[in-house]
Amino acid sequence: MKLSSSTIVITGASQGIGKGMALHLAGLGAQLxxxxxxxxRLEEVALACKEAGSPKALALACNVADEAAVISTFAQIAEQFERIDGLIxxxxxxxxGMMLKVKDGAIEKRMSLEQWQQVIDVNLTGVFLCGREAASIMALQQNDDAAIINLASISRAGNVGQSNYAAAKAGVEALTVTWAKELARYKIRAMAIAPGFVETEMTQSMKPETLDLIRMAVPxxxxxxxxxxxxTAQFILENNYLSGRTIEVDAGLRI
Known part of the structure; x- marks a missing residue:
């Protein structure tokens, strides 16, 4: 895929990894x-992307876990850009939170259904909804190459205190393989990136001693x-023989 003037959709783009990817791809001339x-915050990122070199950067407020909102948002994207080359x-x-904590022979605390459902709704159902809507547009346009990139995590293998997050990210990886097989006939590739610990607003809110322990664990x-x-996202988008796999970007960390 030639990124210059291509149209790339990025969810979760107002901060952290999403913002970083948006600014990087803007510098390569992608429409966003x-x-x-x-x-x-999304409007601020869109403006920064234009200043970085993007011919067009559109900010769209949307809850990715809301089916009606996602359908409407992707209809706007199709109208504004006419095509989608990539979705991230x-x-x-x-x-x-721990699934449960026991103290003095009694259950002290358990992960609530709300904690579970919120993460599954955004991190897994949101990926499905956005992937489905993007693929529906990609499959009907004339293209030699389109791609969906899903953000997984090294936590997909299981991580203490993250039953909800680990399950969602394992599901994301399974979706990626499934979509690679299903969508290849429409010249749509599917890949996943599994980051380790990345310095973002989210991780910087952790206690300094926790961050020190994380850094010590990274080789x-x-x-x-x-x-x-x-x-890594650029590499996937530009290499049209990558599909159905997860690229780990974790500096050798295993949790």
Whole structure:
């Protein structure tokens, strides 16, 4: 895929990894449809993308877990850009907690259904909804190559305190393989990126001692940057023989 003047949709684009990918692809001349719930911050990112070199950057406030909102948003994208060359499913949340805690022979605390459902709704159902709508547009346009990139995580293998997040990210990886098989006939590729710990607003809110422990666990001794994920997304978009696989960007960390 030639990124210059291509149209790329990015969810969760108002901050962190999503923002980093948007600015990176803008610098390569891509047109961008940016999706997030935070409309104000999203407008700021869209403006920054235009300043970075994007011919067109559109900010669209949308809850990716809301089917009607997603359908409407992708209809707007199709109207504004006429085509979609790539979708990066990046939107995600965490609601961490142990499945249960026992103290003095009694159940002290359990992960609530709300904690579980919120993460599944955004991190898994949101990926499905956006992937379905993007693929529906991609499949009907004349193209030699289109791609969907899903953000998984090294937590997909299982991580303490993340029953909801780990399950969602494992599901994201399974969706990626399934879509690669189903959508190849329409010249649509599907890939996943599984980041390790990346320095974003979310991770920077952690306690300093927790961040120090994380850095010590990473073989390279440092956390990743949004740019590392952005470069990986560029590699996937430009290499039209990549499909059905997950690229781990974690500096060798295993959790």
């Amino acid at each position: 449809a940016l999706i997030d719930l935070n409309a104000e 499913n990046n939107a995600g949340i965490t609601r961490d 390279l001794g440092r956390m990743g940057q949004p740019e590392h994920i952005a470069h």
